[in-house]
Amino acid sequence: METAGTAEAVPRPGLRERKKRRTRDALLRAALELFTTQGYERTTVDEIAEAVDVSQRTFFRYFAGKEEVALAVQEMVEEHFVRSLRGRPPGEAPLEALRRAVLDGWDTINEAVASVVPVELYLRMFRLIESTPVLLAAHLRRSAETEEEIARLLAAREGLDVDTDPRPRLAVAVFGAVMRVTGRQWSTGEDFSLEAIRALTAAYLDQVGPALTGNWRTSGGS
Amino acid sequence: METAGTAEAVPRPGLRERKKRRTRDALLRAALELFTTQGYERTTVDEIAEAVDVSQRTFFRYFAGKEEVALAVQEMVEEHFVRSLRGRPPGEAPLEALRRAVLDGWDTINEAVASVVPVELYLRMFRLIESTPVLLAAHLRRSAETEEEIARLLAAREGLDVDTDPRPRLAVAVFGAVMRVTGRQWSTGEDFSLEAIRALTAAYLDQVGPALTGNWRTSGGS
DNA sequence: TTGTCGTTTGTCAGTGGCTGTCACTAGCCT
DNA sequence: AGGCTAGTGACAGCCACTGACAAACGACAA
Numbered sequence: 239m240e241t242a243g244t245a246e247a248v249p250r251p252g253l254r255e256r257k258k259r260r261t262r263d264a265l266l267r268a269a270l271e272l273f274t275t276q277g278y279e280r281t282t283v284d285e286i287a288e289a290v291d292v293s294q295r296t297f298f299r300y301f302a303g304k305e306e307v308a309l310a311v312q313e314m315v316e317e318h319f320v321r322s323l324r325g326r327p328p329g330e331a332p333l334e335a336l337r338r339a340v341l342d343g344w345d346t347i348n349e350a351v352a353s354v355v356p357v358e359l360y361l362r363m364f365r366l367i368e369s370t371p372v373l374l375a376a377h378l379r380r381s382a383e384t385e386e387e388i389a390r391l392l393a394a395r396e397g398l399d400v401d402t403d404p405r406p407r408l409a410v411a412v413f414g415a416v417m418r419v420t421g422r423q424w425s426t427g428e429d430f431s432l433e434a435i436r437a438l439t440a441a442y443l444d445q446v447g448p449a450l451t452g453n454w455r456t457s458g459g460s
Numbered sequence: 461m462e463t464a465g466t467a468e469a470v471p472r473p474g475l476r477e478r479k480k481r482r483t484r485d486a487l488l489r490a491a492l493e494l495f496t497t498q499g500y501e502r503t504t505v506d507e508i509a510e511a512v513d514v515s516q517r518t519f520f521r522y523f524a525g526k527e528e529v530a531l532a533v534q535e536m537v538e539e540h541f542v543r544s545l546r547g548r549p550p551g552e553a554p555l556e557a558l559r560r561a562v563l564d565g566w567d568t569i570n571e572a573v574a575s576v577v578p579v580e581l582y583l584r585m586f587r588l589i590e591s592t593p594v595l596l597a598a599h600l601r602r603s604a605e606t607e608e609e610i611a612r613l614l615a616a617r618e619g620l621d622v623d624t625d626p627r628p629r630l631a632v633a634v635f636g637a638v639m640r641v642t643g644r645q646w647s648t649g650e651d652f653s654l655e656a657i658r659a660l661t662a663a664y665l666d667q668v669g670p671a672l673t674g675n676w677r678t679s680g681g682s
Numbered sequence: 683t684t685g686t687c688g689t690t691t692g693t694c695a696g697t698g699g700c701t702g703t704c705a706c707t708a709g710c711c712t
Numbered sequence: 713a714g715g716c717t718a719g720t721g722a723c724a725g726c727c728a729c730t731g732a733c734a735a736a737c738g739a740c741a742a
Contacts, residue, residue, distance in 0.1 A: 252710080253709065253710090254709055254710075254718075254719080257709090257719090258718095261719095282698065282699085283698080283699065283700085284698085292720080293720070293721045293722075294699095294700090294721095295701090295720075295721065295722080295723095296719080296720060296721075298699090298700065298701080299719075299720080302700095303699075303700075304699070304700095331674035331675065332674070332676065333672065333674065334674065371601060374601050374604070375597040375598050375600060375601035376597050378597060378600035378601055379593060379596050379597035379600055382600065382640075396676045396677060397677070398676060403676075404641070404645070404663075404664055404667050405667060405670060405676055406671075406676075407641050408637075408641055408664065408667055408668055408671035409671040409672060411637035411638065411640060411641045412634050412637050412638070412668065412672065415630075415633035415634050415636065416630060416633065416634070418604075418633060419626070419629050419630055423626070423629075441626075442626055442630065445627060445630055446630055446634065446672075448627060449626070449627040449628075449630035449631040449634070450555065450631060450634065450668075450672075452553035452554070452555065452556065453553065454554065454618045454620060454625075454627055454628075455618060455619070474738085476689075476690080476737090476738055476739075479690090479738085480690085483690095504727065505727080505728065505729085506727085514691080514692090515691070515692050515693075516692095516728095516729090517691075517692065517730090518690085518691060518692075520728090520729065520730080521691080524729095525728075526728070526729095
């Protein structure tokens with residue numbers, strides 16, 4: 239956090255700072271472009287560095303590893319969602335707040351992403367993550383961390399202790415599970431639009447209740 | 461599949477086969493022992509191979525990578541659980557079958573694991589996985605694959621198409637989420653016994669309902 | 683027993699991700 | 713202007729992992 243204080247967030251970035259940000263953004267964009275065109279495994283770090291004309295060592299000074307650059311945008315999106323959740327009114331029930339936060343997050347995704355990469359590139363990258371085992375693994379682990387953060391957030395909201403009451407973690411885990419199924423369904427479907435995943439999210443959240451009802455044989459599916 | 465037929469599963473393993481199994485088991489045990497004593501990252505493949513007195517190349521002929529050997533026992537346990545689930549009577553409601561299969565799985569965990577490694581070593585390894593980021597990531601991804609298998613299994617049981625009806629995948633994802641929270645809670649708790657995780661499993665499954673109820677502020681806690 | 687065959691294994695060489703070190707350059711500050 | 717420090721490139725090295733080939737060894741039959 240650069241600006242913990244009050245107003246003026248950008249007194250003067252300084253030349254060094256600007257140069258750094260430009261290098262980082264360039265690396266990120268180059269990496270994503272290479273990943274989505276020739277695949278994650280078939281892209282080497284040397285290639286990415288060369289595309290931006292820096293040394294391999296410099297790449298590793300900006301990103302902890304190949305994985306991190308691949309998941310950087312996803313990270314931004316999750317932060318966007320958590321921010322959205324923090325903004326929900328305290329009166330809302332936990333699951334209601336979660337639901338509204340995600341749907342709101344999709345509606346405003348542009349604000350969070352477009353400044354660094356085009357949304358379309360983000361969506362392509364999302365699908366690549368789902369279909370690349372090592373990326374999917376890393377993504378799932380990071381999601382688990384985000385879930386822990388959200389669980390603490392909700393527990394605080396409701397005045398509970400996350401270590402003695404299992405309900406916050408359980409609820410968040412369940413919610414996260416639904417989000418994951420949604421994302422997977424979207425990425426293997428046909429409609430790769432933003433509206434599609436937004437609609438899927440709403441639909442699947444509505445289906446959780448029925449899915450947990452014992453008898454699936456009466457009245458059914460999508 | 462060596463023995464697809466009916467009875468006699470072990471006519472005569474043959475010397476070669478026995479030697480192979482012995483090498484594999486030795487590698488597995490040595491790896492787990494090293495991992496749990498000095499940590500996963502601080503253990504090299506060369507070390508493991510040397511402990512069994514084979515070449516590094518041979519290690520990679522038995523295991524696809526360092527990750528695989530670390531998760532091998534976990535894999536056996538999950539297979540054990542899926543087997544247990546397949547044995548549930550068709551009349552049971554899906555979630556009921558899942559619940560009974562897991563609890564049953566814990567009760568009979570010895571049969572599935574003890575022949576290869578002591579159960580105690582498995583439990584230690586379980587905790588190591590939870591606390592080692594790259595292992596946790598790989599574990600979560602494999603769990604996702606198992607969940608897909610289970611979803612198809614349940615869908616078949618109930619006569620549904622897993623691709624048009626979201627409920628099987630949703631239910632399994634929710635169930636898996638609860639199991640993960642359970643495992644995490646167990647591994648960070650104090651009682652590392654088998655009974656402890658068994659009891660936690662039952663308790664957390666009972667808490668899912670309440671966790672999804674909107675109002676946590678009335679009556680709660682562990 | 684001996685010879686042949688196919689499998690298992692070791693050796694060697696190489697790739698790619700990632701890290702430590704060190705010297706150099708270029709912003710920044712007084 | 714000149715010193716301080718952050719950012720960088722060049723180089724060397726570790727470790728996970730793979731392909732290729734030859735040697736060792738078990739299986740089986742003559």
